Amino acid sequence: MIIWEHTTPTMLIMIGVAAGVLVAAFSFWRFLKPDLATLAIILLRLLFMALLVWCLFMPEKRESLTHLLKPRFVVALDKTQSMTLAPPGETRNRWAAAQEALGMDWVKAVSAECELDVYPFDVEVRPRVTIAEARAMEPDGSATLLRDALFKLADRYRGQNVAGFLLLSDGVDTREAFDDWASGMWPWPIYTLRLEPPATWEEEPDVRVDAVNTPRRVNVGWSTELKAVVSGQGTKGQAITVQLIENNALRQEIPTQIPAGGGSRQVSFQLEHPEVGVFTYLVCVPPLEGETHTNDNAYSITVQVVDNKNRLLYVEGPPRIESKFLTRALKANPK
Structure with missing residues (x-):
């Protein structure tokens, strides 16, 4: 909301200006002689008072902005090439299922109550995008660092009010050998969506x-x-x-x-x-x-x-010709 107003009431400004003009006129008439110098001073005084009136009547812009603070709802979208895989006999792959989820009615319902933030990720967490921009993306990532992405987003929203977290991924982390971190403690609830029917892939031994x-x-x-x-x-x-x-x-x-x-x-x-x-x-x-x-x-x-045994050889006196034989014997049998 924008309001234009004066810093001083208009009537008070007009009374002050009129009083100033009367005082100036009385001073010139009472104390100055009517000559060219007096006329120049009068013109300067009138110019000053005109500028003062212009400044006093300059409006002040007061802007008031009301913003409703909403909680955040974060969506992490896996954009790696593994999302293009589809189970045998299925025509819809994982990426198509994730895109379909982004077009459902829950997006409008959540957006009405929360600030919706979408982050694509592969080896890095990409900048925040809108739902429309996320739906226009292509899965071109070479690897999935799922654990790193979750920890980076947790650090980014540390101390903020996060209502929930939606993970759209196939759940594969190409760096981590174990998935124990998936059952760890997180600062907000993480929701997942099944992108394909269960037990459609036979795991290779x-x-x-x-x-x-x-x-x-x-x-x-x-x-x-x-x-x-x-x-x-x-x-x-x-x-x-x-x-x-x-x-x-x-x-x-x-x-x-x-x-x-x-x-x-x-x-x-x-x-x-x-x-x-x-x-x-x-x-x-x-x-x-x-x-x-x-x-x-x-x-x-x-x-x-x-072998932890310590052997000590003590030789007394200055070295003689026999020391050459002793040196060769020690080198031949270091043990």
């Missing part, structure tokens, strides 16, 4: 060795523990065998089971080190039936076993 941890340098005679983390998906709940191979010889086998929906397990092996030397340990899992990616089914690690 795959098992892998993610990490192996053990002391890399030990003393002879020690017993240490080797921990291995194995994970996989599509195992259908069947048991797998984790094998420990030492210098190309099978030493131990431990059976374990990966959940049918995917996950990870940790297995532990006890290592004995009776001899000095460098030993290579290979942790591997046999490929499942139908598994095609077998390059990550094994993980090797090297352990050095040393």
